[in-house]
Each structure stands twice: as structure tokens, then as C-alpha cells.
Amino acid sequence: MKTYLGIDIGSISTNLVLIDEKNQVLDHLYLRTDGNPIKAVQNGLKKLKEKILGDIKIAGVGTTGSGRQLIGAIVGADIVKNEITAHAKGALHFIPEARTIIEIGGQDSKIIILRDGIVVDFAMNAICAAGCGAFLDAQAFRLKIPVEEFGPIAVESEKPTNISGRCTVFAESDMIHKQQVGHSIKDVVAGLCQSLVRNYLNNVAKGKDIQPPVVFQGGVSENTGIKKAFEKSLGKEIIVPQYNTVMGAFGMALLAKQNSKDESQFKGFEISEQEINCSSFECRACPNYCEIIEARIDGKVASRWGDRCGKWS
Numbered sequence: 001m002k003t004y005l006g007i008d009i010g011s012i013s014t015n016l017v018l019i020d021e022k023n024q025v026l027d028h029l030y031l032r033t034d035g036n037p038i039k040a041v042q043n044g045l046k047k048l049k050e051k052i053l054g055d056i057k058i059a060g061v062g063t064t065g066s067g068r069q070l071i072g073a074i075v076g077a078d079i080v081k082n083e084i085t086a087h088a089k090g091a092l093h094f095i096p097e098a099r100t101i102i103e104i105g106g107q108d109s110k111i112i113i114l115r116d117g118i119v120v121d122f123a124m125n126a127i128c129a130a131g132c133g134a135f136l137d138a139q140a141f142r143l144k145i146p147v148e149e150f151g152p153i154a155v156e157s158e159k160p161t162n163i164s165g166r167c168t169v170f171a172e173s174d175m176i177h178k179q180q181v182g183h184s185i186k187d188v189v190a191g192l193c194q195s196l197v198r199n200y201l202n203n204v205a206k207g208k209d210i211q212p213p214v215v216f217q218g219g220v221s222e223n224t225g226i227k228k229a230f231e232k233s234l235g236k237e238i239i240v241p242q243y244n245t246v247m248g249a250f251g252m253a254l255l256a257k258q259n260s261k262d263e264s265q266f267k268g269f270e271i272s273e274q275e276i277n278c279s280s281f282e283c284r285a286c287p288n289y290c291e292i293i294e295a296r297i298d299g300k301v302a303s304r305w306g307d308r309c310g311k312w313s
Helices: 036-052 068-075 083-094 133-143 148-154 169-179 184-204 222-233 243-257 268-275
Strands: 001-008 015-019 023-034 058-066 100-104 107-113 118-124 212-218 276-282 291-297 300-305
Touching: 001 036, 001 068, 001 083, 001 243, 015 036, 023 036, 023 243, 036 068, 036 268, 058 068, 058 083, 058 243, 068 276, 068 291, 068 300, 083 100, 083 107, 083 118, 083 212, 083 243, 133 148, 133 169, 133 184, 148 184, 148 222, 148 300, 184 212, 184 222, 212 222, 212 243
Parallel strands: 001 058, 100 212
Antiparallel strands: 001 015, 015 023, 100 107, 107 118, 276 291, 291 300
């Protein structure tokens, strides 16, 4: 059976999705990157191999996310695309009429504007993580509440506390003050959710024409408190689609299938067992002084990239 693999490598999570020729998801994984994208992907491939039953052939592989070039070179990706393209492709598969995509991950967030199934505008957070999952993670740690419980707690609140969302530092000091003057935990948590949404709309989505259907995806879309805060702020229904947390990987699996050739460059599941190391050096062949990244698998050079002229890649 021919299958297609999509991999989304982010700063917080690494996601893998395997689909068949009918675009049905055979399996999907949401794993913590933990600062080591190579090890995360190796673990993902190992888990995927153990879970998949029957004789399958990987006929195409696609990578996206902040680590897309690195992992693409190591696993032998057939297509490498940015997150905007991947998330749009995935969302449109489930909601073809989607006109706005809100995507919030651990350390980045983005908005994608679609018209007639085509990306016409987008924006990403540039200098602040206060509109991302890391913002909630930091406050959850301070409150000693698992971030996964934020949603159910926030939904219970009838009077969310107004908390500054300009940045994580200001939010934390404001949150401490609100607790000290007697605000309940559920109102504080709901206030934090509204603060994240306010920051996102005032920065990432500023000036964007947000029209329904509005699709919400990424790890933070699991938080029902954030979904409720978006619906209140925008006055629109927010749709959380199936496979919302791994949508980038799903989109890449679709693109790998769409662009598949006679033979995939995929280096096989055995990559999960091999020793992979990366290093860099500066090329001085010209005044550009490009930093060349080199990946070695079991001691042998597997790929080099980073040069502008193609001398090494």
C-alpha cells in the first residue's frame, strides 16, 4: 500500500502524519521536540513503524516547520514547504470554504487569509511570544496548574479578570496582583486566555480582514478557553477541525502525495536507529562567507546546505 508522510518540526512539538492514497489518516503523532528535532523525528519514525501494521511503502515525504530544511535533508524529503502553505493545504481539505486560519503554536503564531481556496495574505508574530502557547505555559507553571486544564477552568468563569497581555513579564506581575486582591483562579485563568487573544488580534492579526469561516488550529486550539475568547472578541463562530494539532504535518502529507514521483527519496525507517550528527563550517570561497550546515549519518556526509551559490549543497 502506498502511503505519504508529512512531518512538521516546530520549537515545541514535532508532528508526523501518515495518509493513504485516499487521503485517509492511517496514524498521527504529536511529540515534544525538547530542543532536539533530530531525536524527536527519530522517535516519531520509530513509534510510527511500531504502530503501522501490514506492508506499506512510503511513496512521498514532505517536511515543514522551523526545522524543515534540517529534517528534510536527513529523512530524504521529496518536498519542503513553509508553514503557511502546509497549514492552508491541510485546513482546506476539511473546510474548503475557509476564509481565515488562526494558527497558534508554542512559540509562534500566524494568521492566513484565504479567498477562493488561495492564500492572499498572511502574517506571523515577529518579536513577542505573548500571543503564543509559551505565554500560557509560563503562567500555568506560576499557578501550578497543568496547561491542559486551562480550557475547562476558563470556561467556568463568568467574570474574567482583565490581565495585561503586552508581554509575559507584565502579564505575570499583573496576574500576581489580581490574585493578591482576591480574584478567583478560574477568573484569572479566563483573563489569561482573553489576554492571549487580545495580544494576537492587536499584533499578528492587526489590519487583517478576518472573515468567516474562521478555522483555529495548532497546539493552542485544544484550549477551549482560547476558542471561547476568540468567539467573544470576533463575534464569529470558530471552527476547530479534525487533526487540529497536527494540521501542518497533514498538509505536508497531502502535498507529498500531490507531488509524488516514481520513487521517493525517503531514506527509510532505519533512520530512527542511525547515528546522526550536525556541524557547521564557514565557506571562504567568496566574500559571502556562508555558514554551511553538514549532516552526517553513521559518520558519512548525508547532506550540506546553507550556501548561496550551490557549491556545497
